[in-house]
Amino acid sequence: MNMKNLTGPLSANNPVIVxxxxxxxxxxxxxxxxxxFVMGLSVIVVTAFANLVMSLLRNGIPSRIRIIVQLVVIAxxxxxxxxxxxxxxxxxxxxxxxxxxxxxxxxxxMGRVEAYALGNKPLDSFLDGIGNGLGYAAILLIVAxxxxxxxxxxxFGVQIIPQSWYIAEGGFYSNVGxxxxxxxxxxxxxxxxxxxxxxxxxxxxK
Amino acid sequence: xxKFNVNSNAYIIIYSVVMVVVVAVLLAxxxxxxxxxxNENMLNEKRQQIVKALGENPETASYADVVAEAVMLDxxxxxxxxxxxxxxxxxxxxxxxSFEAGEFxxxxxxxxxxxxxxxGAGLWGPVWGYIALEAxxxxxxxxxxxxxxxxxxxxxxxxTDKVQSSxxxxxIFEGNELVSVTMxxxxxxxxxxxxxxxxxxxxxxxxxxxxxxGLTDYLPYLNANKSNK
Numbered sequence: 001m002n003m004k005n006l007t008g009p010l011s012a013n014n015p016v017i018v019x020x021x022x023x024x025x026x027x028x029x030x031x032x033x034x035x036x037f038v039m040g041l042s043v044i045v046v047t048a049f050a051n052l053v054m055s056l057l058r059n060g061i062p063s064r065i066r067i068i069v070q071l072v073v074i075a076x077x078x079x080x081x082x083x084x085x086x087x088x089x090x091x092x093x094x095x096x097x098x099x100x101x102x103x104x105x106x107x108x109x110m111g112r113v114e115a116y117a118l119g120n121k122p123l124d125s126f127l128d129g130i131g132n133g134l135g136y137a138a139i140l141l142i143v144a145x146x147x148x149x150x151x152x153x154x155x156f157g158v159q160i161i162p163q164s165w166y167i168a169e170g171g172f173y174s175n176v177g178x179x180x181x182x183x184x185x186x187x188x189x190x191x192x193x194x195x196x197x198x199x200x201x202x203x204x205x206k
Numbered sequence: 207x208x209k210f211n212v213n214s215n216a217y218i219i220i221y222s223v224v225m226v227v228v229v230a231v232l233l234a235x236x237x238x239x240x241x242x243x244x245n246e247n248m249l250n251e252k253r254q255q256i257v258k259a260l261g262e263n264p265e266t267a268s269y270a271d272v273v274a275e276a277v278m279l280d281x282x283x284x285x286x287x288x289x290x291x292x293x294x295x296x297x298x299x300x301x302x303x304s305f306e307a308g309e310f311x312x313x314x315x316x317x318x319x320x321x322x323x324x325x326g327a328g329l330w331g332p333v334w335g336y337i338a339l340e341a342x343x344x345x346x347x348x349x350x351x352x353x354x355x356x357x358x359x360x361x362x363x364x365x366t367d368k369v370q371s372s373x374x375x376x377x378i379f380e381g382n383e384l385v386s387v388t389m390x391x392x393x394x395x396x397x398x399x400x401x402x403x404x405x406x407x408x409x410x411x412x413x414x415x416x417x418x419x420g421l422t423d424y425l426p427y428l429n430a431n432k433s434n435k
């Protein structure tokens with residue numbers, strides 16, 4: 001068992017800020033912390049089990065149709081997650097709406113299945129999936145933290161910026177509207193990449 | 207044992223068939239076993255939205271406390287007899303079909319307020335909601351709106367209390383003419399308008415259309431009960 005599989009994707013090999021995968025959903029679901037959290041959790045479940053299932057099947061899959069098999073497994077897992085969200089956390093499932101279905105197209109999942117699970121043992125693949133899911137979730141939460149705090153003045157829906165600061169209440173502050181728009185998510189991701197690389201000199205391009 | 211060829215055509219076809227069948231059975235079983243729970247969630251959500259439209263907190267007030275009766279109206283605003291509450295909630299699942307069939311569900315509160323279900327098109331998908339009117343059939347008591355795919359932070363803001371509470375106290379009639387309540391870009395200027403959402407103009411247009419056409423469908427009932435006063 002290789003613990004590097006679990007910890008590597010958190011920083012040095014992070015799927016979002018190093019491999020630059022899964023950016024599209026990072027832009028879409030990071031307006032608020034709560035959907036970002038559930039999205040991160042859902043992706044962890046899907047990457048982990050997609051890796052596990054594909055690794056178990058890896059010796060029997062005809063290589064000519066392996067991409068199709070990957071898609072079927074991933075799509076089935078995503079539908080399962082969606083069904084469970086609808087049955088047990090209905091509110092959150094409504095907030096995530098179409099993005100749960102879009103996990104299927106998340107490049108991280110297929111990337112890990114293709115690059116890792118098809119050539120490695122089930123347990124290692126499972127950990128690799130959890131690690132990559134965690135790395136993705138961590139970035140989502142960091143981006144969502146800044147977007148929700150400065151865009152809406154709340155975190156997980158709880159008011160953080162005191163009401164008395166707002167201009168409407170006679171204060172000096174107002175929410176930064178651009179934080180709610182997707183371009184700001186891209187800018188925040190860019191800033192995270194910048195900071196991350198300045199601490200990890202080996203990642204910098206020559 | 208000879209090495210098994212995993213790339214032969216026969217193997218690929220059998221593999222695909224088995225895979226599809228296994229996945230289909232798995233998904234069907236999950237869907238069936240969770241369905242009653244999901245339906246219960248949806249029904250419960252509708253009840254809560256009706257309660258919320260009437261200005262009560264769904265956490266503390268139950269549907270049964272707040273709503274006196276659910277009635278199905280015909281085109282001219284008269285009650286259709288023989289419709290159970292289950293039938294009426296069933297109609298909410300497909301309001302388009304129900305309206306086309308000339309059946310208009312309405313929920314009456316004990317204090318004379320009514321709740322009208324409405325639906326329309328947002329930017330990315332359907333929007334729907336419940337408008338509660340005071341007993342005068344003119345003043346908006348509350349509104350609850352929901353959507354399936356509007357942009358979070360922009361169009362999806364129609365689900366927030368901030369937007370929904372701005373409708374409270376607005377009036378839908380100017381004299382005898384139905385003017386509805388519209389979300390106006392640039393800010394409300396009179397008692398039939400509320401502020402639109404910046405960045406959510408298309409969604410707001412959809413909401414305006416939804417409320418106007420919804421109220422128009424119920425106009426015979428509204429007029430009849432308004433003139434009674």
